[in-house]
Amino acid sequence: MSGTASQPKQQPRRRWLRVVLISFGVTTFIVLIVAYLALRTPTWYEPQPPPVAEAEKQDVRNLLTDAEQAFTHSLIEGKPFTYRIYDEYLNQWIAMRHEIYPRVDDRLPVELKDPFIRFLPGKIHLGARGQVAGIGAVVSVEISVAFENDEIVLQLGDISCGSLPAPAIPKTWREQARVDYTFGEAWRGSPALRGDLDTGLRIGAEGRWQNGGTRYRVTDIRVLDGVLELDVTPLPR
Numbered sequence: 001m002s003g004t005a006s007q008p009k010q011q012p013r014r015r016w017l018r019v020v021l022i023s024f025g026v027t028t029f030i031v032l033i034v035a036y037l038a039l040r041t042p043t044w045y046e047p048q049p050p051p052v053a054e055a056e057k058q059d060v061r062n063l064l065t066d067a068e069q070a071f072t073h074s075l076i077e078g079k080p081f082t083y084r085i086y087d088e089y090l091n092q093w094i095a096m097r098h099e100i101y102p103r104v105d106d107r108l109p110v111e112l113k114d115p116f117i118r119f120l121p122g123k124i125h126l127g128a129r130g131q132v133a134g135i136g137a138v139v140s141v142e143i144s145v146a147f148e149n150d151e152i153v154l155q156l157g158d159i160s161c162g163s164l165p166a167p168a169i170p171k172t173w174r175e176q177a178r179v180d181y182t183f184g185e186a187w188r189g190s191p192a193l194r195g196d197l198d199t200g201l202r203i204g205a206e207g208r209w210q211n212g213g214t215r216y217r218v219t220d221i222r223v224l225d226g227v228l229e230l231d232v233t234p235l236p237r
Contacts, residue, residue: 042160045127045138047114048095057099060092064100068211075214075234085228087119112139119223123157137161145223152221155200184208206235213237 051057067089074081093100094115112128119125127140142157178196186193189208195201205218215235222229 042127042138042140044118044125045116045140047116048091050095057096060096061100063089064093072209072211075209075212075216078234080231080233083230083232087117087226090117119226119228121225122223124223145221147221150205152203152218153200156197
């Protein structure tokens with residue numbers, strides 16, 4: 001009789017045990033998937049180590065000088081031209097930024113390391129390594145690029161941690177990120193800058209190149225695979 005009475009008590013316990021084990025397994029699986037997506041490095045994120053050999057460092061400096069001179073010479077010729085910026089060269093300069101511009105990281109969060117940029121059709125991807133719960137992960141943002149009403153418009157898009165969408169930026173942060181600079185106010189010869197993270201950053205089409213003091217107007221902008229193109233028209237002195 002005693003064996004028969006205990007059997008019904010054991011069955012509910014076994015069912016509850018199975019439920020607990022299944023729930024634990026499902027929860028663990030979800031946590032692992034989320035952790036994998038959050039810590040996974042995006043395929044486009046390939047930061048370069050800074051060059052070590054002095055000859056390689058000089059090559060990077062020469063690329064930067066050549067890029068500046070090419071823009072200057074095109075302005076001096078006085079004819080409309082297309083200026084191309086390649087993300088490969090940008091990342092070489094970024095990797096060596098501390099030697100080219102020693103204070104370039106002063107306004108960046110110190111917890112972000114190894115910044116990297118990638119041009120894709122219509123978009124710019126920016127990524128850097130940060131800390132998520134004490135573990136290193138790649139934090140990235142997507143920026144769309146357009147030319148509207150004589151202005152370059154940069155619009156903040158998706159923000160990700162690894163391959164996982166990150167929470168939206170708090171409204172107070174978005175409001176604090178607003179800028180409003182007239183022509184030449186941000187730096188000497190700078191185009192007008194206005195906007196915020198909600199409406200987009202709007203960059204005026206007209207600027208003044210410091211090397212030679214020539215004014216210019218951007219008439220269009222395109223982001224292609226690996227290259228950003230600017231259509232530029234020099235203005236009369």
